[in-house]
Amino acid sequence: MITNLPTSTDYYTSGKELFNFAWETTASLLVEIDESYCGDDEQLKSEISEAYWAAAKRTLTTALTVMQQGVELIIKGRIAEVSPYLLISDAPSQWPSPYSGPIDFERFRTIDAQDLIRVHDTFSETKFGAKFVEKFHDLRVQRNTVLHSAAKSVSVTVAEVIDSVLYMHKSLFPDESWFKVRREFLRNAPSAQLGSDEFVTNTTCWEASFALKLLGRSQVESYLRVDKKQHLYLCPECLSDANMDGGFEHKLAALQPKGPQTTSLYCPVCDKSHSVTRKDCVDPECLGNVVTSDGNQCLTCAAWQPYDEE
Ligand SMILES: [Zn+2]
Ligand SMILES: [Zn+2]
Structure with a gap:
């Protein structure tokens, strides 16, 4: 035996x-x-x-x-x-x-x-x-x-x-998405017990942004499941999870399928699609038209949007 x-x-x-x-x-x-x-x-x-x-x-x-x-x-x-x-x-x-x-x-x-x-x-x-x-x-x-x-x-x-x-x-x-796995590792890392867990989303998104810049389009497509030539947005979940002390500007999420009516935004770090609202950002310089599903925050410039009366 x-x-x-x-x-x-x-x-x-x-x-x-x-x-x-x-x-x-x-x-x-x-x-x-x-x-x-x-x-x-x-x-x-x-x-x-x-x-x-x-x-x-x-x-x-x-x-x-x-x-x-x-x-x-x-x-x-x-x-x-x-x-x-x-x-x-x-x-x-x-x-x-x-x-x-x-x-x-x-x-x-x-x-x-x-x-x-x-x-x-x-x-x-x-x-x-x-x-x-x-x-x-x-x-x-x-x-x-x-x-x-x-x-x-x-x-x-x-x-x-x-x-x-x-x-x-x-x-x-x-x-699996590597970046989702990676975030779990960071959450369970010894340093997380000392308080660094607040930054796991920042770190993971920083790493994913680096990979996105470093690798070619077909590699990014295969590993992150987003098209790096497409317009990318802030992920609503990562944005709300991130520590904002040093700002957060990692645009990794893509509208899938691509198109002006699309309300589904895929994030490779969350490895899931989030629903979003299509609405012009209040900042005239921003030009973004993708905001969080509750309409509160722009996913291009992260600016808070005024409360919508309707
Ligand atoms: Zn995300
Ligand atoms: Zn904006």
């Missing part, structure tokens, strides 16, 4: 924790450099920036390595959905003895990372797509280079880490 059988949920949870760790590490680099920008001296900015990213190289390669481990755990979870016993490698003669009480699953050697895709595709009803498999192998090669060559020849950019986490999360959990 075997005890402590892992469930697919265990693997998914641990895998996403590693995704979050990789993301957090990368995001914190971005916040640091954002805060270090003092003044408008472009020359100084680019000098700081170059030195900064040279120093940050190790952090980024580590983030990518951690993310890859997360992917492996999640694939193990997929295999465990079929049966966790498929994760056991080694011939039966190598197994721990069954004659001295129950065997903890931990005592078995599990299959190597290089075999995960093959095992998954053999037993699972749906195989992984070719693009995913290619990306998985590329990341593994990169990880091995990092581990064995002290990363001298590996250069990883912020965009690569951000894109990789979003791509892998989307491929493995197509029904």
